[in-house]
Amino acid sequence: MINRVVLVGRLTKDPELRYTPNGVATCRFTVAVNRTFRGQDGEQETDFISCVAWRKQAENLVNFQRKGNLIGVEGRIQTGSYEGQDGKRIYTTDVVADSIQFLEPNKGSESAQNGSNVRSDTNGRATSQNGSGGYKQPQNTQPNYTRTDEDPFANSKGPVEVSEDDLPF
Structure with missing residues (x-):
């Protein structure tokens, strides 16, 4: 069985934080998503x-x-349901967020000044995706050949011969 949802849209109002009776933080919010047609x-x-x-x-x-x-x-x-004040059954459908990505800078915040996008994963860890906020971009681990004497194939005039025994697959 598969139950996955991916949405990209705009928040319809400022999110508000609430707490359950057990002290767990929760936030209900609505995302406005444009349809692909008019x-x-x-x-x-x-x-x-x-x-x-x-x-x-x-x-x-x-x-x-x-x-x-x-x-x-x-x-x-x-999906869920509850009994309304008038005694009628109310049915609900929500997207439970496993991951939320902030796709544009929030004006006036530190992340906006750095121009970074922030992602909050299932465990709630906020990580910047543009090199700030403690998240490091992976460094290029490929060798950087700038001189021809370092590149073993720089002077080759044709295809490189490789034996099948040398291939890892």
Whole structure:
């Protein structure tokens, strides 16, 4: 069975942090996602998708994002129901966020000044993806041949001969 959702859209309002009776941080938020086509009247149609984040991920969302910011959400669909005040059964469908990516800088925050994108994973760890915030970009481990005497194939005039015994596969 597969239950995966990937969304890219804008927050419809500032996220608000709440806590369960057991003290677990949670944040319900709505992402506005444009459809790939226009309606009969030529207007861009939009879906408003309810999402929920938990623990440190919820705290990161509240601390770093505001209404209108572009985010990416990866998670799963969860359905539920409860009894409303009028006694009728209310059915819900939410995307439970496993990973939230902040896709544009938040004006006025430190990450905006650095021009970095921040990602909050399932465990709520916020990591910068542009070299700041403690996240290091992988260094190029390939040799950098700048002189012809270091490149063993610099003077070859044709294809390089390799024996099948030398191949690792």
